[in-house]
Amino acid sequence: MSALQTLGDVVAVAFLLLGALLCLTAGIGLLRFPDVLTRMHAGTKPQVLGVLLIMVGGAIRLQGWSATWMLLLVAVFQMLTAPVSAHMVSRVAYRRRHVRRDRLLVDEQHTAGQDRLYRGDEPADAPPEEPATALAERVRENREDGTR
Amino acid sequence: MTIVYWLTYGMLGGGALLALVRLGLGPSLLDRVVATDTLLVIIAAGLAVHAGLARDPTLVPVLVVVSLLAFVGSVLVARYIGGMLLRSADDGQDVGLPEAAEERAARASEGER
Numbered sequence: 001m002s003a004l005q006t007l008g009d010v011v012a013v014a015f016l017l018l019g020a021l022l023c024l025t026a027g028i029g030l031l032r033f034p035d036v037l038t039r040m041h042a043g044t045k046p047q048v049l050g051v052l053l054i055m056v057g058g059a060i061r062l063q064g065w066s067a068t069w070m071l072l073l074v075a076v077f078q079m080l081t082a083p084v085s086a087h088m089v090s091r092v093a094y095r096r097r098h099v100r101r102d103r104l105l106v107d108e109q110h111t112a113g114q115d116r117l118y119r120g121d122e123p124a125d126a127p128p129e130e131p132a133t134a135l136a137e138r139v140r141e142n143r144e145d146g147t148r
Numbered sequence: 149m150t151i152v153y154w155l156t157y158g159m160l161g162g163g164a165l166l167a168l169v170r171l172g173l174g175p176s177l178l179d180r181v182v183a184t185d186t187l188l189v190i191i192a193a194g195l196a197v198h199a200g201l202a203r204d205p206t207l208v209p210v211l212v213v214v215s216l217l218a219f220v221g222s223v224l225v226a227r228y229i230g231g232m233l234l235r236s237a238d239d240g241q242d243v244g245l246p247e248a249a250e251e252r253a254a255r256a257s258e259g260e261r
Contacts, residue, residue: 027166
């Protein structure tokens, strides 16, 4: 029993150390990378893998079902929310030109420019979509999808 | 065990400190949002590490709150700027947002050459 517990402790401490190392890498990446998208790439390392490792390590050490369920909840919540917030922030960053466009390999939003076709992530008090331009935009997108 | 304490808290503290430096330097609002997000995640990781190393489950509910807070904060700021951009014809300068810091830096470095 005690040998098993020691083994569990060693594994848990290794997970905790790895997670802490990922947090340190995130800080270094945030400081060294050139624009918002690359900084976000560095900052998301501890958001998913680091938090997962630390949660597993903590769950092994804590050994109680209530704590384990709550740590599992935090991990699942991180995996659900990290892509959503990253998507929203990077979209705004592109529109605000906080992205080094000369360093992009693929730039699919470049032709779109102003959003004339609403896609469901605009605020409730946004000015109404203009039907004619939205229709033209939709037809253009459908044609581009067909040729692709 | 003491070495493990020093190593984990040292690495977490170093990461948090570097994220704070990025939070202070900017240069744009979105850089600060990304830095705050990372900082909150590191704080949550620190709480979990403390709970794990000290075998103390009282801090675990705080973790849920902190991870919720990080998500709500970054999405809120992104939606706020996105709403301003929607009224703008270009990249937001005509509705009162400042010039993108990356463009300003690029122009400054071209002027030096």
